[in-house]
């Protein structure tokens with residue numbers, strides 16, 4: 082009984098997801114350049130937010146230094162492509178492998194020496210800041226001046242991942258879809274169950290045979306690797322990378338806004354949250370500029386964040402699901418009433 | 425008959441207090457043994473030592489001949505010892521069913537297999553009807569049963585139960601006693617901490633009594649309840665039968 086009802090809601094969920102992405106594809110075909118480039122950033126932050134969400138929302142490990150992994154990905158793609166003409170596909174792969182390794186080492190060392198929770202989060206910031214300063218002083222990768230991609234020639238080239246704004250929109254859309262579907266699949270796999278168990282109660286999970294140490298290292302490593310893929314594409318989209326922006330504190334914060342606002346640990350949360358937060362940030366920035374109030378975007382942004390966290394502590398997406406459930410329940414009640422009448 | 429678990433001279437000293445003091449006992453396979461003693465006697469500490477949650481100050485724990493003192497809790501579980509927590513520890517953001525599934529992932533990585541096992545465990549403890557509930561919707565006795573279902577999902581050879589029947593009405597605890605007898609008939613070895621003597625008498629074939637960390641008696645339930653040292657520990661010095 083229960084299992085059938087699970088399957089029905091499963092099919093519904095995947096169907097709803099497919100519908101949302103079909104709609105986003107249509108939007109990508111119709112919208113103007115400004116909307117396209119804004120939504121590309123939204124979708125990339127959805128993907129990177131999803132990677133962060135996997136680590137905290139499912140694995141229970143907080144990172145405030147995701148810029149480290151995003152930066153590694155961005156540099157791997159840029160160095161190989163700009164200096165050696167290698168396709169970004171290889172750069173993305175290599176960046177993911179390096180970031181996954183760095184994440185695993187960081188997690189292994191810190192959990193081995195009982196650096197956990199907020200102290201682990203502080204360590205991620207320290208590592209990201211260390212990398213930012215190191216890349217800033219490293220002439221081979223352009224130092225503080227960064228690295229610049231050649232302007233795309235206008236023709237779309239999937240093999241070299243080059244194209245116009247609309248091309249990158251669809252790349253970002255594909256990534257976001259993969260991120261959401263991947264999170265959904267992982268959270269319903271063996272990994273998802275044991276990760277959520279160790280997130281909720283580490284000691285109780287261990288008593289049930291969960292080898293939490295290796296699973297924590299694994300979740301950090303996977304999160305790092307996927308964040309690096311997002312960072313690699315972000316660098317391509319922006320056309321240039323600078324250590325202060327791609328590895329700065331600001332990007333570590335930007336990455337976690339989507340999932341926190343949208344709903345921690347959920348598959349759709351990072352998309353909903355990024356959709357709400359990033360355009361707002363831009364709109365307030367534009368409004369602030371026109372009014373001559375340059376700080377307005379940050380103030381408004383902060384205010385909205387506080388409101389969301391205050392009124393919807395689980396995030397926007399769980400609130401939508403609850404609302405939908407509340408609308409659905411009476412309807413279901415009616416149907417079963419009807420059945421009774423028929424009988 | 426061979427012993428499944430052997431505890432030898434087990435000692436745990438906390439700062440300023442010896443919680444378990446030179447305790448030895450062994451558990452026969454397929455039997456139900458009760459570990460009793462007044463509050464603070466060291467029963468839960470004893471469980472923590474066997475389950476790998478605490479390192480003993482001295483002494484040995486042998487399970488099927490393997491020494492357990494240096495093993496972490498997850499390894500002890502994977503060797504076949506499952507425990508419940510006296511203060512229940514449900515995974516609060518997972519459903520009842522999902523909680524019961526976690527244990528099954530100690531021997532399977534297949535989600536369907538884990539779900540089937542979890543249903544079976546919930547069925548055993550009478551929680552199958554609440555499989556999709558959130559854990560905070562359960563009553564305390566139900567949460568204790570969930571602890572037991574989680575442990576059963578690991579397919580243990582030895583089950584350590586810390587006061588799982590606390591708060592149950594007599595008819596309900598009689599049901600659980602029936603379940604324990606059936607599990608033991610299927611070959612499971614059980615060590616349980618229980619305060620209600622009536623239940624201990626019904627369920628256990630052997631009783632080990634702790635007092636101030638030391639073992640003061642061991643034997644059949646009927647013998648133990650008439651032991652002067654046991655009566656004294658429960659009712660205070662100066663009592664004589």
Ligand SMILES: Nc1ncnc2c1ncn2[C@@H]1O[C@H](COP(=O)(O)OP(=O)(O)OP(=O)(O)O)[C@@H](O)[C@H]1O
Nearest residue numbers: 438439443461462463464465466467468469470510
């Ligand atoms: N981690 C600890 N640090 C210090 N003292 C502890 C610790 N754990 C338990 N104790 C002490 O050890 C003694 C034995 O505690 P334990 O929990 O094993 O008793 P118990 O027999 O399970 O009692 P109860 O019937 O109340 O559950 C108590 O005095 C307790 O306060």
Ligand SMILES: [Mg+2]
Nearest residue numbers: 467468469510
């Ligand atoms: Mg106790």
